[in-house]
Amino acid sequence: MNVTSSVAPYAARKWNLSGLRGISDATLELHFGLYEGYVKNTNLLNDRLREIRAAGKASGTDPSYAELVRRLGFEYNGMRLHEYYFDNLTAQPAEIGNGRLYNALGECFGGFDEWKKDFVAVGGMRGVGWVIAYRDLTNGRITNHWIDDHQNGNLAGFAPIVVMDLWEHAYIKDYKPAEKGRYIEAFFANLDWQACESRL
Ligand SMILES: [Fe+2]
Known part of the structure:
Protein backbone atom coordinates (compact mmCIF):
# COMPACT_ATOMS: atom_id res chain seq x y z
CA MET A 1 0.00 0.00 0.00
CA ASN A 2 1.20 3.49 -0.80
CA VAL A 3 1.01 5.12 2.63
CA THR A 4 1.29 8.63 1.18
CA SER A 5 -1.98 8.26 -0.73
CA SER A 6 -4.04 6.90 2.17
CA VAL A 7 -4.73 10.28 3.79
CA ALA A 8 -6.63 12.96 1.91
CA PRO A 9 -4.76 16.27 1.66
CA TYR A 10 -6.24 19.45 3.10
CA ALA A 11 -8.14 21.50 0.55
CA ALA A 12 -7.79 25.28 0.43
CA ARG A 13 -11.07 27.06 1.16
CA LYS A 14 -12.47 30.17 -0.55
CA TRP A 15 -14.18 33.24 0.91
CA ASN A 16 -16.11 36.03 -0.76
CA LEU A 17 -15.17 39.00 1.43
CA SER A 18 -15.05 41.72 -1.21
CA GLY A 19 -16.22 45.10 0.09
CA LEU A 20 -14.91 44.99 3.65
CA ARG A 21 -14.60 48.35 5.37
CA GLY A 22 -10.96 49.41 5.75
CA ILE A 23 -9.50 46.13 4.51
CA ASN A 88 -15.04 35.70 11.39
CA LEU A 89 -15.07 38.52 8.80
CA THR A 90 -18.07 39.67 6.80
CA ALA A 91 -18.94 42.54 4.50
CA GLN A 92 -22.42 42.64 6.09
CA PRO A 93 -21.67 42.80 9.81
CA ALA A 94 -24.48 42.98 12.36
CA GLU A 95 -24.25 44.53 15.81
CA ILE A 96 -23.25 42.09 18.51
CA GLY A 97 -26.37 42.80 20.55
CA ASN A 98 -26.75 42.12 24.25
CA GLY A 99 -26.88 38.34 24.01
CA ARG A 100 -25.01 35.13 24.77
CA LEU A 101 -21.68 36.07 23.15
CA TYR A 102 -21.78 39.61 24.56
CA ASN A 103 -22.17 38.24 28.07
CA ALA A 104 -19.64 35.43 27.61
CA LEU A 105 -16.93 37.83 26.36
CA GLY A 106 -17.49 40.22 29.25
CA GLU A 107 -17.64 37.62 31.99
CA CYS A 108 -13.92 37.60 32.90
CA PHE A 109 -13.38 41.30 32.26
CA GLY A 110 -16.21 43.02 34.07
CA GLY A 111 -18.14 43.68 30.90
CA PHE A 112 -18.03 43.53 27.10
CA ASP A 113 -16.39 46.94 26.71
CA GLU A 114 -13.59 45.92 29.07
CA TRP A 115 -13.08 42.70 27.12
CA LYS A 116 -12.80 44.67 23.88
CA LYS A 117 -10.40 47.17 25.46
CA ASP A 118 -8.18 44.29 26.54
CA PHE A 119 -8.37 42.58 23.12
CA VAL A 120 -7.26 45.84 21.47
CA ALA A 121 -4.49 46.26 24.06
CA VAL A 122 -3.13 42.79 23.30
CA GLY A 123 -3.24 43.77 19.63
CA GLY A 124 -0.85 46.61 20.41
CA MET A 125 1.93 44.17 21.24
CA ARG A 126 5.06 44.45 19.15
CA GLY A 127 5.90 41.71 16.69
CA VAL A 128 3.79 39.59 14.40
CA GLY A 129 1.19 37.12 15.53
CA TRP A 130 -2.45 36.74 16.42
CA VAL A 131 -4.84 37.95 19.08
CA ILE A 132 -7.36 35.31 20.02
CA ALA A 133 -10.23 35.39 22.47
CA TYR A 134 -10.08 31.80 23.60
CA ARG A 135 -12.69 29.85 25.52
CA ASP A 136 -11.47 27.35 28.08
CA LEU A 137 -13.69 24.35 27.41
CA THR A 138 -13.25 23.08 30.97
CA ASN A 139 -14.99 26.08 32.56
CA GLY A 140 -16.36 28.22 29.71
CA ARG A 141 -14.23 31.25 30.55
CA ILE A 142 -13.00 33.46 27.72
CA THR A 143 -9.62 35.19 27.93
CA ASN A 144 -7.47 37.07 25.41
CA HIS A 145 -4.14 35.72 24.24
CA TRP A 146 -1.22 36.59 21.99
CA ILE A 147 0.05 33.92 19.59
CA ASP A 148 3.62 34.34 18.34
CA ASP A 149 4.03 33.26 14.73
CA HIS A 150 1.17 30.76 14.41
CA GLN A 151 2.13 28.10 16.90
CA ASN A 152 3.39 29.63 20.12
CA GLY A 153 0.84 30.54 22.74
CA ASN A 154 -2.15 28.44 21.69
CA LEU A 155 -3.69 26.97 24.80
CA ALA A 156 -4.45 23.28 25.15
CA GLY A 157 -8.17 22.60 25.31
CA PHE A 158 -9.14 26.19 24.48
CA ALA A 159 -11.44 26.97 21.54
CA PRO A 160 -10.90 30.13 19.45
CA ILE A 161 -13.89 32.51 19.57
CA VAL A 162 -12.58 35.78 18.06
CA VAL A 163 -9.46 35.52 15.88
CA MET A 164 -7.50 38.55 14.62
CA ASP A 165 -4.47 38.31 12.33
CA LEU A 166 -1.76 40.77 13.32
CA TRP A 167 0.93 39.84 10.87
CA GLU A 168 1.84 42.92 8.84
CA HIS A 169 0.58 41.34 5.62
CA ALA A 170 -2.94 41.65 7.07
CA TYR A 171 -2.85 45.46 6.78
CA ILE A 172 0.38 46.80 5.27
CA LYS A 173 -1.22 47.50 1.88
CA ASP A 174 -3.86 49.66 3.60
CA TYR A 175 -2.04 51.17 6.59
CA LYS A 176 1.43 52.18 7.69
CA PRO A 177 3.08 50.01 10.36
CA ALA A 178 2.43 52.75 12.93
CA GLU A 179 -1.29 52.67 12.01
CA LYS A 180 -1.93 49.18 13.30
CA GLY A 181 -4.66 50.61 15.52
CA ARG A 182 -6.65 51.65 12.45
CA TYR A 183 -6.47 48.11 11.11
CA ILE A 184 -7.75 46.82 14.46
CA GLU A 185 -10.67 49.25 14.19
CA ALA A 186 -11.33 47.96 10.66
CA PHE A 187 -11.20 44.39 11.94
CA PHE A 188 -13.95 45.16 14.45
CA ALA A 189 -15.97 47.02 11.79
CA ASN A 190 -16.09 43.79 9.74
CA LEU A 191 -16.30 41.28 12.55
CA ASP A 192 -18.95 38.62 12.06
CA TRP A 193 -20.30 38.32 15.61
CA GLN A 194 -22.71 35.59 14.58
CA ALA A 195 -19.81 33.45 13.33
CA CYS A 196 -18.04 34.04 16.64
CA GLU A 197 -21.16 33.15 18.64
CA SER A 198 -21.51 29.89 16.72
CA ARG A 199 -18.12 28.87 18.18
CA LEU A 200 -19.37 29.07 21.76
FE1 LIG B 1 -2.27 36.26 7.74
Whole structure:
Protein backbone atom coordinates (compact mmCIF):
# COMPACT_ATOMS: atom_id res chain seq x y z
CA MET A 1 0.00 0.00 0.00
CA ASN A 2 1.20 3.49 -0.80
CA VAL A 3 1.01 5.12 2.63
CA THR A 4 1.29 8.63 1.18
CA SER A 5 -1.98 8.26 -0.73
CA SER A 6 -4.04 6.90 2.17
CA VAL A 7 -4.73 10.28 3.79
CA ALA A 8 -6.63 12.96 1.91
CA PRO A 9 -4.76 16.27 1.66
CA TYR A 10 -6.24 19.45 3.10
CA ALA A 11 -8.14 21.50 0.55
CA ALA A 12 -7.79 25.28 0.43
CA ARG A 13 -11.07 27.06 1.16
CA LYS A 14 -12.47 30.17 -0.55
CA TRP A 15 -14.18 33.24 0.91
CA ASN A 16 -16.11 36.03 -0.76
CA LEU A 17 -15.17 39.00 1.43
CA SER A 18 -15.05 41.72 -1.21
CA GLY A 19 -16.22 45.10 0.09
CA LEU A 20 -14.91 44.99 3.65
CA ARG A 21 -14.60 48.35 5.37
CA GLY A 22 -10.96 49.41 5.75
CA ILE A 23 -9.50 46.13 4.51
CA SER A 24 -9.03 46.33 0.75
CA ASP A 25 -9.69 43.65 -1.83
CA ALA A 26 -5.98 43.87 -2.74
CA THR A 27 -5.07 42.98 0.85
CA LEU A 28 -7.51 40.10 0.80
CA GLU A 29 -6.13 38.80 -2.49
CA LEU A 30 -2.61 38.81 -1.08
CA HIS A 31 -3.85 37.23 2.12
CA PHE A 32 -5.76 34.41 0.42
CA GLY A 33 -2.59 33.58 -1.54
CA LEU A 34 -0.57 33.35 1.67
CA TYR A 35 -3.24 31.14 3.22
CA GLU A 36 -3.09 28.80 0.22
CA GLY A 37 0.66 28.57 0.76
CA TYR A 38 0.06 27.27 4.29
CA VAL A 39 -2.36 24.64 3.00
CA LYS A 40 0.14 23.57 0.35
CA ASN A 41 3.02 23.37 2.82
CA THR A 42 0.95 21.50 5.41
CA ASN A 43 0.20 18.87 2.78
CA LEU A 44 3.81 18.73 1.60
CA LEU A 45 5.08 18.31 5.16
CA ASN A 46 2.56 15.59 5.94
CA ASP A 47 3.51 13.74 2.74
CA ARG A 48 7.20 13.99 3.54
CA LEU A 49 6.72 12.85 7.13
CA ARG A 50 4.66 9.87 5.95
CA GLU A 51 7.36 8.92 3.46
CA ILE A 52 10.01 9.03 6.17
CA ARG A 53 7.87 6.92 8.51
CA ALA A 54 7.13 4.43 5.74
CA ALA A 55 10.84 4.11 5.08
CA GLY A 56 11.41 3.39 8.78
CA LYS A 57 13.63 6.45 9.06
CA ALA A 58 11.65 8.55 11.54
CA SER A 59 14.02 9.60 14.31
CA GLY A 60 13.84 12.51 16.70
CA THR A 61 17.62 12.57 16.85
CA ASP A 62 17.80 13.24 13.10
CA PRO A 63 17.83 17.06 12.89
CA SER A 64 16.18 17.12 9.47
CA TYR A 65 13.28 14.93 10.65
CA ALA A 66 12.94 16.93 13.87
CA GLU A 67 12.78 20.19 11.91
CA LEU A 68 10.05 18.83 9.63
CA VAL A 69 8.01 17.84 12.69
CA ARG A 70 8.57 21.29 14.21
CA ARG A 71 7.54 23.05 10.99
CA LEU A 72 4.26 21.17 10.90
CA GLY A 73 2.90 23.16 13.85
CA PHE A 74 3.77 26.43 12.09
CA GLU A 75 2.28 25.48 8.72
CA TYR A 76 -0.81 23.75 10.13
CA ASN A 77 -1.69 26.60 12.46
CA GLY A 78 -0.94 29.06 9.66
CA MET A 79 -3.61 27.26 7.67
CA ARG A 80 -6.16 26.81 10.45
CA LEU A 81 -5.88 30.24 12.09
CA HIS A 82 -6.42 31.92 8.73
CA GLU A 83 -9.60 29.89 8.30
CA TYR A 84 -10.85 31.10 11.68
CA TYR A 85 -9.88 34.66 10.73
CA PHE A 86 -11.59 34.74 7.34
CA ASP A 87 -14.59 32.93 8.82
CA ASN A 88 -15.04 35.70 11.39
CA LEU A 89 -15.07 38.52 8.80
CA THR A 90 -18.07 39.67 6.80
CA ALA A 91 -18.94 42.54 4.50
CA GLN A 92 -22.42 42.64 6.09
CA PRO A 93 -21.67 42.80 9.81
CA ALA A 94 -24.48 42.98 12.36
CA GLU A 95 -24.25 44.53 15.81
CA ILE A 96 -23.25 42.09 18.51
CA GLY A 97 -26.37 42.80 20.55
CA ASN A 98 -26.75 42.12 24.25
CA GLY A 99 -26.88 38.34 24.01
CA ARG A 100 -25.01 35.13 24.77
CA LEU A 101 -21.68 36.07 23.15
CA TYR A 102 -21.78 39.61 24.56
CA ASN A 103 -22.17 38.24 28.07
CA ALA A 104 -19.64 35.43 27.61
CA LEU A 105 -16.93 37.83 26.36
CA GLY A 106 -17.49 40.22 29.25
CA GLU A 107 -17.64 37.62 31.99
CA CYS A 108 -13.92 37.60 32.90
CA PHE A 109 -13.38 41.30 32.26
CA GLY A 110 -16.21 43.02 34.07
CA GLY A 111 -18.14 43.68 30.90
CA PHE A 112 -18.03 43.53 27.10
CA ASP A 113 -16.39 46.94 26.71
CA GLU A 114 -13.59 45.92 29.07
CA TRP A 115 -13.08 42.70 27.12
CA LYS A 116 -12.80 44.67 23.88
CA LYS A 117 -10.40 47.17 25.46
CA ASP A 118 -8.18 44.29 26.54
CA PHE A 119 -8.37 42.58 23.12
CA VAL A 120 -7.26 45.84 21.47
CA ALA A 121 -4.49 46.26 24.06
CA VAL A 122 -3.13 42.79 23.30
CA GLY A 123 -3.24 43.77 19.63
CA GLY A 124 -0.85 46.61 20.41
CA MET A 125 1.93 44.17 21.24
CA ARG A 126 5.06 44.45 19.15
CA GLY A 127 5.90 41.71 16.69
CA VAL A 128 3.79 39.59 14.40
CA GLY A 129 1.19 37.12 15.53
CA TRP A 130 -2.45 36.74 16.42
CA VAL A 131 -4.84 37.95 19.08
CA ILE A 132 -7.36 35.31 20.02
CA ALA A 133 -10.23 35.39 22.47
CA TYR A 134 -10.08 31.80 23.60
CA ARG A 135 -12.69 29.85 25.52
CA ASP A 136 -11.47 27.35 28.08
CA LEU A 137 -13.69 24.35 27.41
CA THR A 138 -13.25 23.08 30.97
CA ASN A 139 -14.99 26.08 32.56
CA GLY A 140 -16.36 28.22 29.71
CA ARG A 141 -14.23 31.25 30.55
CA ILE A 142 -13.00 33.46 27.72
CA THR A 143 -9.62 35.19 27.93
CA ASN A 144 -7.47 37.07 25.41
CA HIS A 145 -4.14 35.72 24.24
CA TRP A 146 -1.22 36.59 21.99
CA ILE A 147 0.05 33.92 19.59
CA ASP A 148 3.62 34.34 18.34
CA ASP A 149 4.03 33.26 14.73
CA HIS A 150 1.17 30.76 14.41
CA GLN A 151 2.13 28.10 16.90
CA ASN A 152 3.39 29.63 20.12
CA GLY A 153 0.84 30.54 22.74
CA ASN A 154 -2.15 28.44 21.69
CA LEU A 155 -3.69 26.97 24.80
CA ALA A 156 -4.45 23.28 25.15
CA GLY A 157 -8.17 22.60 25.31
CA PHE A 158 -9.14 26.19 24.48
CA ALA A 159 -11.44 26.97 21.54
CA PRO A 160 -10.90 30.13 19.45
CA ILE A 161 -13.89 32.51 19.57
CA VAL A 162 -12.58 35.78 18.06
CA VAL A 163 -9.46 35.52 15.88
CA MET A 164 -7.50 38.55 14.62
CA ASP A 165 -4.47 38.31 12.33
CA LEU A 166 -1.76 40.77 13.32
CA TRP A 167 0.93 39.84 10.87
CA GLU A 168 1.84 42.92 8.84
CA HIS A 169 0.58 41.34 5.62
CA ALA A 170 -2.94 41.65 7.07
CA TYR A 171 -2.85 45.46 6.78
CA ILE A 172 0.38 46.80 5.27
CA LYS A 173 -1.22 47.50 1.88
CA ASP A 174 -3.86 49.66 3.60
CA TYR A 175 -2.04 51.17 6.59
CA LYS A 176 1.43 52.18 7.69
CA PRO A 177 3.08 50.01 10.36
CA ALA A 178 2.43 52.75 12.93
CA GLU A 179 -1.29 52.67 12.01
CA LYS A 180 -1.93 49.18 13.30
CA GLY A 181 -4.66 50.61 15.52
CA ARG A 182 -6.65 51.65 12.45
CA TYR A 183 -6.47 48.11 11.11
CA ILE A 184 -7.75 46.82 14.46
CA GLU A 185 -10.67 49.25 14.19
CA ALA A 186 -11.33 47.96 10.66
CA PHE A 187 -11.20 44.39 11.94
CA PHE A 188 -13.95 45.16 14.45
CA ALA A 189 -15.97 47.02 11.79
CA ASN A 190 -16.09 43.79 9.74
CA LEU A 191 -16.30 41.28 12.55
CA ASP A 192 -18.95 38.62 12.06
CA TRP A 193 -20.30 38.32 15.61
CA GLN A 194 -22.71 35.59 14.58
CA ALA A 195 -19.81 33.45 13.33
CA CYS A 196 -18.04 34.04 16.64
CA GLU A 197 -21.16 33.15 18.64
CA SER A 198 -21.51 29.89 16.72
CA ARG A 199 -18.12 28.87 18.18
CA LEU A 200 -19.37 29.07 21.76
FE1 LIG B 1 -2.27 36.26 7.74
